[in-house]
Amino acid sequence: MPRPSEPILSPDKIAQAALELIDSIGEFTIGAVARRLSVRPSSLYNHVGGREEIISLVRDSLIPETIPPFRELPWEQGLSDGIRLYRAILSDHPAVVPLLATVPLASAASARMYEEFAATMHNAGFPDEQILDAITAIDNFALGSALDMAAPPTLWTSPHWQARMRAVTEAAPRGRERADQSFEFGLRVLIDGLRARLPQQ
Template identity: 40%
Template sequence: MPRPRSTLLSIERIVEAALKLVDESGDFSFPRIARELGVSQSSLYNRIESREHIVELLRAHLFSSLPSESVADKSWQDAARTLIRSYRDRFAQHPHLVPLLVTQTVQAPEVIGMYEDLALTLERAGLPAERIGAAISTIDYFALGAALDASAPAEVWHVSEDQFPALTRAVAGSAAAPNRVADAFEFGLEILISGIETQVKQKVN
C-alpha cells in the first residue's frame, strides 16, 4: 500500500510552496500552502511554528540559493561592491518577498553572516563604529529598493514635455543607457562608496 502523501512533507517543500505563492500573489497563508501541497493544514503545524517562522525560512532560502563570493582578499571598496550586488541579486529573484521580510527581525544565520561581512568591511574602511549601523541600514534601503526596481515596468515615467521638461530630458537621457535598472544600480552603488569614503575622511580630519 502506498504511503500517504503527507508523509513526504518537509520544511523544504513548505518553503518552496510558500515562495511560489508569494511570487504569484505577494503573500502566503497556511491554508493556501496546504492546498498547494495537497496536505492537511494541521500537518504543516507539525513542522512549522508560525507564519513568522516561514518568513524567516524564506529569508534563509534566498541567501542559500546563490553561492557566496569571498571578499577577504579585496579592497574594502570592492568587498562592499561585491556584498551589495550579491544582496540585491538575491532579493531581485523574488521582489514580492521584500515587503514580508522587512516587517520582522532578521534571525537567519545565513543572512546575519552577510551583515557580519558588511560590518567587517565597513570597519576595515575606517568608518567610525557609531556610523556603521546607519551605513548598513542605508545599504538595506538601497539594495531592497534596487531589487524592487528590477520588477518595474519598462516605462517608469509617462511624462509630458510641455508640463515636465526637465524630467522629459532626464528620461530621454536614461533611454540611451543599455539597461536602466543596472545603470541606476551601479550609479547608486558608486554614490554609496563615495559617501562612505567621505565619512572616513571626515573622521580622519
C-alpha cells in the same frame, strides 16, 4: 504501508511552496501553503512556528550557503560586490522584498551575509557605532534596487511631465538598462558617501 522515502513536509518544502505563491500572486497564507502541499494547515505547525518563520525560511532559501569573503577585499570593492550579490539574489523574486521588511533578521543565512558587511566595514576602520547605520542604508538601497528591476518599462512615463522631466526621461535608457545604470550610479554615490565618513587613518 511503507513510509515515503522522503518526508511529505519539511521546513525547506514549506519555504519553497511559500516562495512559489509569492512569485505568482505576491503573497502567501498558511492555508494557501498547506493547499499547495496537499496537507492540512495544522500540519505545517509541526515544522514551522508560523508566518514569520516561513518568511525567514524563504529569505534563507535565497541566500547562497557560501557567502564570498568580501572582508578580504579592499573595502570599497568588498561592499560593492556584496551589494551587487544581494541585489542579484532578490531580483528574481521582487515580490519577496516587501515581506522581508516585516520580520527580524534572525536566520543563519542572513547572519552570514550581514557579518561580511559588518566585518568589511570594521576592517576598513569604520567605528562600530556607525556600522549598523551604514548596513541599514545598504539594505534599503539593495531592496529598493531589486524592486526597481521588476518595474515596467513605462515606469518613468507620464503625460503630465513638464519640460525638464520630459528632457530627463528622454535622455535616459529604458527598462533593465535604466535599472542597471541607476543601480550603479546609486552604488557609487553610496560608496563615495561612506568613504567621506571614514575616519582618517
